[in-house]
Amino acid sequence: MQLARVLTVAGSDSGGGAGIQADLKTVTSLGCYGSSAVTALTAQNTIGVQGVHGCPAGFVQQQMESVLTDIGTDAIKTGMLFSREIVEVVANQICQFGVKNVVVDPVMVATSGDTLLASEAVNAVIKFLLPLATVLTPNVPEAEVLCAALHGKAETTPGTSDTDIAGNSAGKIESVADMRRAARFLHSAGAQSVLIKGGHLPLKADAASDSSEVGVRTVRLVSSATSDPTGLSVVDVLFDGAEFVEFWKPFVNTSNTHGTGCTLSAAIAAYLASGKSVVEAVEGGLIYVSNAISTSISIGKGHGPLNHLHLMKPALAPATKANFVSMLKNSCVSEWDQYIDHKFVRGLADGTLDTESFKYYIRQDYIYLLHYARGYALAAFKEQTMEGIAQAAQIALGIVREATDVHVKYCESWGISHKELIATKEATANMSYTRFFLEKGMSGDRLDLYVAMAPCLIGYGEIGLKLMNDPNTKREGNPYWAWIQNYGEADFQAAVQAGEELLERLYEETVPVSNTVRLEQLCENFRQATLLEVKFWDMGLNREP
Incomplete structure (x- = not known):
């Protein structure tokens, strides 16, 4: 080469x-x-x-x-x-x-x-x-x-x-x-x-x-x-x-x-x-x-000086406990950029995304939410305190309510009935992503699970906030403006902040600064999950089975 x-x-x-x-x-x-x-x-x-x-x-x-x-x-x-x-x-x-x-x-x-x-x-x-x-x-x-x-x-x-x-x-x-x-x-x-x-x-x-x-x-x-x-x-x-x-x-x-x-x-x-x-x-x-x-x-x-090596292996970057989330994102800058600036996302911003692709995506997203709720149920099982169990279980119930109420009604506004939603066959990219983070949770600890699920929460928050604040984002007559608002507004941003604080706390509690091998493993899991998010956009854009 x-x-x-x-x-x-x-x-x-x-x-x-x-x-x-x-x-x-x-x-x-x-x-x-x-x-x-x-x-x-x-x-x-x-x-x-x-x-x-x-x-x-x-x-x-x-x-x-x-x-x-x-x-x-x-x-x-x-x-x-x-x-x-x-x-x-x-x-x-x-x-x-x-x-x-x-x-x-x-x-x-x-x-x-x-x-x-x-x-x-x-x-x-x-x-x-x-x-x-x-x-x-x-x-x-x-x-x-x-x-x-x-x-x-x-x-x-x-x-x-x-x-x-x-x-x-x-x-x-x-x-x-x-x-x-x-x-x-x-x-x-x-x-x-x-x-x-x-x-x-x-x-x-x-x-x-x-x-x-x-x-x-x-x-x-x-x-x-x-x-x-x-x-x-x-x-x-x-x-x-x-x-x-x-x-x-x-x-x-x-x-x-x-x-x-x-x-x-x-x-x-x-x-x-x-x-x-x-x-x-x-x-x-x-x-x-x-x-x-x-x-x-x-x-x-x-x-x-600046940190010129922030794109290099995490072990070469400052391994402080104050910026774990930043380190996760900095370990896969190219993949993260592909994710948050995907053609699917740009189509949401300017309203040019094919409506059939979007409808395919939100049907698959219903299935994704089901497994996402399972992920937090697994997190509740992994927790060691009543407070931790209650927190994870509450999040799982919130996702279930989101899927069975808000998301179902949103799909109905796009002409997709509840019956059609339930009958949706799971796409390969959807299956690959959800089974990835569930497997990480089964074989690893709470931090493994939360890191594998993190690109979804953090990335959608970043995309929503970016598109809402970008003056070039089309608002009037954009069929996807409501979707953008959902992820850019205060409620979802608060959820992102809570998720990031949880990651920082778990990292603080469980990973010594000197354990660079563990840090590299977590960064690699985050990178792979980010790539699976890219594949999820590809799936929606191209309506891949």
Whole structure:
């Protein structure tokens, strides 16, 4: 099998959180082969940059030639380029070797505030690299500097420009509308697509721009990050010359943000190298970074690094008892994305799902609820206290009432009689899934059973909440809006929270942190159950017997 290849051309971070160190960890974590050309050496840690030693431009060229004449690459990511001479060398190498996927991260200032790009190199980036960029990824201060330089102003220090950015007299980027204008302006300088990163500009969740405007699409990203208690969100704006895509996600209030820009651009390059479109690569990169921040590691006295290994085996990730549910989901990010963003789910959102497929699905769901109730009855049998038995039995009875009352009436509203419902033959995918979690419960303990059943509860809650809050979800005239509301409203979300708390408590009580073998087993069970959820959607979509 040929691995997708990514070449990072950037500076070295002796602290390991940014630069080529972060890039190579990211690329490897996403299943690609990473190579590097070092542009500068830094004496750096979480507090700041203590020293920088630039490499001769000729040696940077030699490194790139060594890689490209032998290993080759499917994408190049550029980071800290240090000097005008290095910028020109990198651009020449990209042209000489005909590299098609180029992600330009215009690194100018470290998270600590230290300058990493000579001021005279800014114009070189604009002149030589922007026209080669498949994706340009400036943060807000970097976008202000680039726009200032394009306007021919002398100001090239982040945050100090008085340049007019397409209508903003202060030259500041202070809103989503400003981000759009800056993205459009930088696109006009030659970049194929521009992603303005909004991490420096957290916004209130209700501050969304007008996504009804022609050429603007909003995407609500789903990650393991929990919502910020202040209600802040981060929006990143992508523009490809024809359409704006605004990616909204919860703001994560942490100081562990060292290397976020490097990590994002490396992730986008890895996804492009793997054949993803620009929008897919950006969305995947943003989710990867959000999860890496939400599981970040407190190392050092300043801005700590991200957790670049959150996609790796659980034993390589921090095995704390405070984030068991997040660890389950992070152990199967690809499978989880397939589940919550399945074609069936997208059809529910926009109302285009074939009605016969939906009716087939809700008939099978009736049978699933029967076995789901059996699962909680088994959990009651497994419990060791009266309180635990009563809780599991109560849930089982609640599911029975749901199946015999609410679900039956809902099916009747779709023209499916109770008699037809009872006569429904169980589909293979349904049988595979329900017998899987029942077997895990029979052969294992309570935690095995609850973990195998968890993707259903947690996933439907996540899907319902995502679709309810997504302004692009069709409401008027959507035959599936009532289904979406059922899983997005407070009652079901409370059930999800209770289920997650139960999982966290059982993990706390029964699994020592040091028992990584047990943790890997639970994560694998969760992954398999998630894949069976994907198969359940496939079954409904294609009406598989």
